[in-house]
Amino acid sequence: MEKLKKLLYSQKAAPYILVxxxxxxxxxxxxxxxxxxxxxxxQSILPGEVEWIGLKNYSKLLKDTAFHTAIRNSFEYMxxxxxxxxxxxxxxxxxxxSRLVKLKGLYKALLYLPxxxxxxxxxxxFRLMFSEMEGSQMNQFISWFGLEPIKWLKVKSTSYFALLTxxxxxxxxxxxxxxxxxxxxxxxxxxxSAEIDGANGLKKFIYITMPLLKPTTIYVLTISVYAGxxxxxxxxxxxxGNSSPNNIGLTIVGYLYRRGIEKNQLGYASAVGxxxxxxxxxxxxxxxxxxxxxxxxxx
Amino acid sequence: xxxxxxxxxxxxKMGMTAKNRIASxxxxxxxxxxxxxxxxxxxxxxxxxxxxxxxxxxxGLSIKLDFSEMTFNNYKYLFTGxxxxxxxxxxxxxxxxxxxxxxxxxxxxxxxGLSMYDYKLKNLLFFLVIATMMVPxxxxxxxxxxxxxxxxLINTTAGVILPGLCGASTIFFFRQYMIGLPxxxxxxxxxxxxxxxxxxxxxxLPITKPAFAAMAILSGMGAWNSxxxxxxxxxxxxxxxxxxxxxxxxxxxxxxxxxxIAGSCFAILPIFILFLxxxxxxxxxxxxxxxxx
Numbered sequence: 001m002e003k004l005k006k007l008l009y010s011q012k013a014a015p016y017i018l019v020x021x022x023x024x025x026x027x028x029x030x031x032x033x034x035x036x037x038x039x040x041x042x043q044s045i046l047p048g049e050v051e052w053i054g055l056k057n058y059s060k061l062l063k064d065t066a067f068h069t070a071i072r073n074s075f076e077y078m079x080x081x082x083x084x085x086x087x088x089x090x091x092x093x094x095x096x097x098s099r100l101v102k103l104k105g106l107y108k109a110l111l112y113l114p115x116x117x118x119x120x121x122x123x124x125x126f127r128l129m130f131s132e133m134e135g136s137q138m139n140q141f142i143s144w145f146g147l148e149p150i151k152w153l154k155v156k157s158t159s160y161f162a163l164l165t166x167x168x169x170x171x172x173x174x175x176x177x178x179x180x181x182x183x184x185x186x187x188x189x190x191x192x193s194a195e196i197d198g199a200n201g202l203k204k205f206i207y208i209t210m211p212l213l214k215p216t217t218i219y220v221l222t223i224s225v226y227a228g229x230x231x232x233x234x235x236x237x238x239x240x241g242n243s244s245p246n247n248i249g250l251t252i253v254g255y256l257y258r259r260g261i262e263k264n265q266l267g268y269a270s271a272v273g274x275x276x277x278x279x280x281x282x283x284x285x286x287x288x289x290x291x292x293x294x295x296x297x298x299x
Numbered sequence: 300x301x302x303x304x305x306x307x308x309x310x311x312k313m314g315m316t317a318k319n320r321i322a323s324x325x326x327x328x329x330x331x332x333x334x335x336x337x338x339x340x341x342x343x344x345x346x347x348x349x350x351x352x353x354x355x356x357x358x359g360l361s362i363k364l365d366f367s368e369m370t371f372n373n374y375k376y377l378f379t380g381x382x383x384x385x386x387x388x389x390x391x392x393x394x395x396x397x398x399x400x401x402x403x404x405x406x407x408x409x410x411x412g413l414s415m416y417d418y419k420l421k422n423l424l425f426f427l428v429i430a431t432m433m434v435p436x437x438x439x440x441x442x443x444x445x446x447x448x449x450x451x452l453i454n455t456t457a458g459v460i461l462p463g464l465c466g467a468s469t470i471f472f473f474r475q476y477m478i479g480l481p482x483x484x485x486x487x488x489x490x491x492x493x494x495x496x497x498x499x500x501x502x503x504l505p506i507t508k509p510a511f512a513a514m515a516i517l518s519g520m521g522a523w524n525s526x527x528x529x530x531x532x533x534x535x536x537x538x539x540x541x542x543x544x545x546x547x548x549x550x551x552x553x554x555x556x557x558x559x560i561a562g563s564c565f566a567i568l569p570i571f572i573l574f575l576x577x578x579x580x581x582x583x584x585x586x587x588x589x590x591x592x
Contacts (some may be wrong), residue, residue: 014495018412021405030431100323110334116570118524121563123512125344131359162381164404181586227438230435240549253437273438
């Protein structure tokens, strides 16, 4: 007994005891569900009746037009978030980093505020702003330019505008802060010597700031790809549930939810999830590979 | 060399002042406009919360400001009416407090084990922590849901909290913080006869306080706002948290919208107050991963 206690308190055993919760959580809430979703994707699961059906779920996915719509929607949304939520926050961060801006603390706090809200609150606010009623904010806004009221959430292009507005509203400030943190790591001496060599602001941005911000950019890119492809709740909120006209708001996770939770087809939904996983992982690997992350680690 | 550098820098600075002043004005104006645009939805939501909910159903969120129609009825209804709002509020509070306390304690120990010792499996374990971040939660949610049914944890707070206890990003943050701490403290503690766990708790924990503060805020915000997983796990209306409860109000019946808009504004309040008090912790906790990872 004494011996056991001594062993447990020894320097060798201590780290294993400390990380034990992670190992348990990893086994029960990561490895197990991951394996079971892979398994389920080859099964047809009805209450009390599980049948192995091989690749049938996947071949069904190939022909499932709603699923194709979901993939297209998720990709479009993801790409738009990359376009809107990487360059602009980066530029804002450079502005913010300059000595010339006063009241930095205030502006940073203001831009960060939307990130504090839950998707539910943000979704509710924007749903009402983009209401199809004549008096809604967005319709009033466009009426200043002489435009007729629009049914924002009934058409794909305008509803994507709404979705992306939410995304920009919530994440511009956060991404800007990421880039600001990255900028802090750049040696200011580099800028001074560039100034002596006569470089202007744009040149400094292209030749110093952008390359040295690369680690931050890769980080933001990675989380944006994941968040974009896995987007669900925003569209769930805008359309008050998972059914939008002509599936314009249907995303991959939305489809997974529809099949798995609403229709209780766990096998088919698992196949949807795994397709998403493969897409997300491969984009990530390609992206990291192109940015030379593996090469650096190899050294 | 040094002098030349200084002179040219000074000259540059003097020649630029007028230009700088203009640039400064433009940049400040730019951020002011951006700030107004960002705050605008909040302002209209708060204003709308002082107007009858029926108007929201009929017109949506409107820019029109008609102060004569301002009423406190929504808030009166929120605080005195018959509805479940404060049941949800209490549930969210309980869920947030329990999950923050447990997450922080567990993630601290795990990160300590991953940063303060050298042993064979250390790198592999850390790699596994990173690997869990590579799979979006949404993919695991169905099998986890099944698992919770099998474990009889569906409709319980334990079921909501357990899968997220060892949050990879929290472990990652603690570890990044702790690898910067001097390991000599451990040896000093050992010489004084402290046990490994005594050192972990009495010596190292106090100097990790800033990391605790940042992570408490961040994981608290996550728990308070979390929606998808609680939506799956909780079944009874009396267990709903704020986000789920508010979501159920998105139907234009009775005075749902009165409650929805006032309740939404009130739901942001706790986090706003925390943010005002501990702003830097929000930002530290969030950006740490990006700088070093």
